[in-house]
Amino acid sequence: xxxxxxxxxEILARGACVQGGKVLLCRNRKHGNVYLPGGHVDWGEDSRRxxxxxxxxxxxxxxxxxxxxGVVEQIYTARSGRTCEISLVFEVACPKISAKKNPASAEDxxxxxxxxxxQLQKSGLLPLALAENLPAWCAQPSRAAARWRGFSR
Numbered sequence: 325x326x327x328x329x330x331x332x333x334e335i336l337a338r339g340a341c342v343q344g345g346k347v348l349l350c351r352n353r354k355h356g357n358v359y360l361p362g363g364h365v366d367w368g369e370d371s372r373r374x375x376x377x378x379x380x381x382x383x384x385x386x387x388x389x390x391x392x393x394g395v396v397e398q399i400y401t402a403r404s405g406r407t408c409e410i411s412l413v414f415e416v417a418c419p420k421i422s423a424k425k426n427p428a429s430a431e432d433x434x435x436x437x438x439x440x441x442x443q444l445q446k447s448g449l450l451p452l453a454l455a456e457n458l459p460a461w462c463a464q465p466s467r468a469a470a471r472w473r474g475f476s477r
Contacts, residue, residue: 332408333408333409333410334364334407334408334409334410335364335365335371335409335410335412336362336363336364336365336409336410336411336412337362337363337364337365337371337372337374337375337378337389337411337412337414338359338360338361338362338375338411338412338413338414338454339360339361339362339375339379339387339389339413339414339415339416340360340393340413340414340415340416340458340461340462341361341387341415341416341417341418341421342415342441342462343422343423343438344423345440345441345442346423346438346439346440346441347360347438347439347441347444347458347462348360348361348418348421348423348427348436348437348438349361349436349437349438349439349447349449350382350434350435350436351434351435351436351437351448352433352434353432353433353434353435354433356448357448357450358447358448358449358450359449359450360411360413360449360454361378361379361382361383361387361416361436362374362375362378362379362382362411363378363381363382364378365412371389371412371414372389372414373389375387375389375414375416376388376389379416379418380430381430381431382429382430382431382434383418383421383427383428383429383430383436384428384429384430385418385420385421385427386418386420387416387417387418388416388417388418389414389415389416390414390415390416390417391414391415392412392413392414393413393414393415393458393461393462393464394413394457394458394461395410395411395412395413396410396411396413396451396453396454396457397409397410397411398411398450398451398453400451411451411454413454413458413461415462423438426438441458441459441462442459444456444458444459
């Protein structure tokens with residue numbers, strides 16, 4: 325049976341919360357996929373506000389989206405069929421959590437863990453272009469321009 329092809333592009337706002345050389349990652353407990361916290365940008369919603377909303381929904385604490393770090397485009401086959409998405413990645417400040425302890429999740433299907441930036445490529449973080457480029461993006465001075473990165477699998 326052929327999977328249905330969707331004719332839309334998903335826009336996601338993702339947050340890189342970095343503390344002490346570690347970045348907070350989110351893992352789906354059922355499927356095991358690893359990604360940066362965040363989620364879909366609703367129609368007419370500002371991407372930074374979408375990230376703050378998703379952050380509060382997932383972690384139960386406020387997070388503030390800061391500077392834009394970069395964008396990753398990916399095309400992959402998901403359980404629901406072929407998926408095309410664009411992830412807008414921002415720095416996130418979240419003083420209510422600390423890299424000394426993995427934060428609790430506000431959603432049962434998610435788990436959060438701190439991973440050293442230097443170990444991102446071994447963490448399972450998807451898309452791979454994000455795992456490869458996030459450390460350099462975070463290291464750039466705030467005035468430096470982020471670059472577009474694409475990935476298909």
